[in-house]
Amino acid sequence: MIEVRELTKSYGTTVAVDQVSFDAHAGEVLGLLGPNGAGKTTTMRILTCYLSADAGSATVAGYDVFEESFEVRKQIGYLPESAPLYADMGVIEYLNFMTQVRKLPKSQRRERIRAVIDICGLEDVIQKDIGELSKGYRQRVGLAQSLIHDPPILILDEPTSGLDPSQIIEIRNLIKNIGQEKLVLFSTHILPEVSATCSRILIINNGKIVANGTPEELAAQEKGEEIVHIAIRGSQDAIEAQLNELEFVSQWNRVDTDNGIVGYQIHAAQGSDAAEALFHVVVKNGWSLTELRQESVDLEDVFLNLTDKEQV
Numbered sequence: 393m394i395e396v397r398e399l400t401k402s403y404g405t406t407v408a409v410d411q412v413s414f415d416a417h418a419g420e421v422l423g424l425l426g427p428n429g430a431g432k433t434t435t436m437r438i439l440t441c442y443l444s445a446d447a448g449s450a451t452v453a454g455y456d457v458f459e460e461s462f463e464v465r466k467q468i469g470y471l472p473e474s475a476p477l478y479a480d481m482g483v484i485e486y487l488n489f490m491t492q493v494r495k496l497p498k499s500q501r502r503e504r505i506r507a508v509i510d511i512c513g514l515e516d517v518i519q520k521d522i523g524e525l526s527k528g529y530r531q532r533v534g535l536a537q538s539l540i541h542d543p544p545i546l547i548l549d550e551p552t553s554g555l556d557p558s559q560i561i562e563i564r565n566l567i568k569n570i571g572q573e574k575l576v577l578f579s580t581h582i583l584p585e586v587s588a589t590c591s592r593i594l595i596i597n598n599g600k601i602v603a604n605g606t607p608e609e610l611a612a613q614e615k616g617e618e619i620v621h622i623a624i625r626g627s628q629d630a631i632e633a634q635l636n637e638l639e640f641v642s643q644w645n646r647v648d649t650d651n652g653i654v655g656y657q658i659h660a661a662q663g664s665d666a667a668e669a670l671f672h673v674v675v676k677n678g679w680s681l682t683e684l685r686q687e688s689v690d691l692e693d694v695f696l697n698l699t700d701k702e703q704v
C-alpha cells in the first residue's frame with residue numbers, strides 16, 4: 393500500500409531524510425521509531441504531500457505522491473504532531489467542518505461523523521467545545537478528523553506525545569483497534585510505544601532506515617542467536633555429553649544444580665528453533681523437563697545500538 397524508494401530530502405546542508413526505502417502493507421501497524429531529529433516528521437510530511445522531496449519516489453495505494461497528490465490525500469488520514477484543532481468550535485461542529493474540507497457528499501456526512509465519534513469514543517464530549525477538552529480527548533478528536541473520510545491508510549505523527557500514562561494507553565488501544573482494518577503508520581521516539589502497538593518497526597536514525605522487522609526479528613538480528621533456559625531431571629554427565637553432541641548448540645553453561653535437577657543456559661544458532669529441538673532431545677532420552685524458556689526479546693539493546701545513544 394505504501395512504497396518508498398530512496399527518498400531524500402535536505403534542508404540546506406542538513407540531510408533530514410537520506411535514501412529511505414520501505415514498504416507498508418494493509419493490515420499492518422507500522423512504527424517509525426527514532427530519536428528526535430531522526431527524520432520521522434519529514435518522511436511523513438512527504439508521504440502526505442505536505443512537503444516535496446529532493447530525490448526518490450513514493451506511492452500510496454498505487455498513486456504517486458508527487459504527481460497525484462489529490463488522490464493520495466483521499467487515501468490517507470493524517471494526524472500531525474500538533475493537530476490544528478479550533479478551540480472555540482464544538483466537537484460536532486469541527487467534525488462537520490472536516491467533512492466539508494474533505495468534500496464528503498452531504499448524504500454521507502452525518503453517518504461518517506457518527507462513525508468516528510463511535511470509533512474514537514467521543515460520545516461523552518460531543519456537547520463540548522474543543523478548548524474545554526483534556527489533551528487525551530483532544531487527541532481523540534484529532535484521530536476522528538483523520539478518519540472522517542474513511543481512508544484505508546492512517547499516518548500519525550507522535551500521537552501520544554504530551555499525554556499522561558492513562559491517556560497514552562487509551563490512544564494506543566485505539567490505534568491497535570483501527571489497525572485491524574487499516575494500515576497505520578505512526579512515529580514515536582519512545583521504544584515501549586512500538587513494542588506495545590506495532591506489528592512491524594522501522595528504526596530511523598540520522599535520516600536513514602537502520603532496521604526493519606517485527607520486534608522479534610529485530611531482537612534476533614541483534615543477538616544473532618537464540619538463548620534457551622532449560623532445567624532437566626536426569627544424569628548430569630549424560631545430559632552434558634548429549635549437549636556436546638548437538639550441532640545447533642554453540643555454547644552451554646550450567647547455571648544451577650538442585651536435588652537432581654540441572655539448569656542450563658543454552659546458546660543456539662538463530663532459526664534453529666532450539667527450544668523445540670531441546671524438548672525432543674529430553675523426551676528421547678527419557679529425562680523430565682522442569683523448565684523450558686526462550687530468553688525474551690530485548691528491543692532496547694537493538695534501539696540503543698542502532699541509534700545515537702546519547703539522544704535516546
Ligand SMILES: Nc1ncnc2c1ncn2[C@@H]1O[C@H](COP(=O)(O)OP(=O)(O)OP(=O)(O)O)[C@@H](O)[C@H]1O
Pocket residue numbers: 403406407408409426427428429430431432433434435581
Ligand atoms: N523546516 C526545517 N528547516 C530546517 N531544518 C529542518 C526543518 N524541519 C526539520 N529540520 C531538520 O531535519 C532533521 C529531521 O527533522 P524531523 O522533524 O523530520 O525529525 P523527527 O524525527 O520528526 O524529529 P522530532 O521527533 O524531534 O520531531 C532535523 O535535523 C531537523 O532539525
